[in-house]
Amino acid sequence: MWRRRFTSLPLFFSHLQQVRRVDELKICQAFCTETVKPPVEGESNSGRHSPFVAFVLGGPGSGKGTQCLKIAETFGFDHIGAGDLLRKEMHSDSENGAMIQKLMKEGSIAPSEVTVKLIKKAIESAENRKFLIDGFPRSEENRVAYERIIGAEPNFVLFFDCPEEVMVKRVLNRNEGRVDDNEHTVKERLKVYKAITLPVANHYAKKGKLYKVDGTGTQEEIFERVRPIFASLRVLL
Template identity: 40%
Template structure:
């Protein structure tokens, strides 16, 4: 039997799930479904940055200047935004899906150091061929200029070189999901992993 105090300490730690997958791996769609099913908060770093800029705050103005000049927003800025969102939603959320972060190994290390340990890493694995096909098709329907073959190749290259060390570092918490299957099959695989994590 565990002492009540240790149980309550354990349950007060937020469930943090890093969602990692290349462009076109389908992770955004799955995040939306998980958010609805489990009462998770879906935090996309891109959305957080855009929302802060749109708010017109002092920080938003600073971030806008950085992005307008084509520079990358510092990791500390992104961490602060994530931390603030997690704290704001802590009491009403069952857990957090961190989408599009970490993109580099030092971001994973700093997140765990400054915010909370990651509970699980969902890695949506797809071959480059499949991701490329999906992105080209998406480009045809959406008219997105960044979905041409050369750009896609570069994006995939950057994704692999950045994410491989992260996946190695977080290996004990890693759940590799076959992202090439249908949305329903992928969802089923993810739900099995989450059920274990939440002991449901």
């Protein structure tokens, strides 16, 4: 079971529940004024630090994937995409791979437990101890499975808030050749996102762990809103 490394984090994130947008100075002060205590003996496995995990949520076209790449490159986080893990496992010779392939052919989704165990394996096998989990959990079922199997909540949740019309336009302009990238199907995907993923964001907002970022504007403008959050994390990581 993973335990948090920093006893100061819960107090810090209680501030975030009350603040929608905080400038870099205020964020730095929020981190720096807390007392950072060393981990208690036994908090890490094999002498390794407990992982620092951030969920990254947002609708299709919100820009979360692009921002994850920028965060990973700038601040040294490992970027884990649940979909990428499932596709990789699907092409393996494992029992799970065959099951995932069968489900995808049927238009079904992999069980939450399978996805979480793949995430757990990716984290445990990495040298890095800082992780962005992109687009997961997608549902309350995912969230409950993650917290049960991992034995811990994420350290915080980054949520890209973006108007529906902006997300639709971005998806349609991506030109990735996906058969479901038309206006009707994109709007249907957004309905599903609102119905099953937004409750996850609301859950973490109530716990003071959600940080909402304005997802409008250029990639660079959005990253300038994200940068202060992760720059301040360097005080703790």
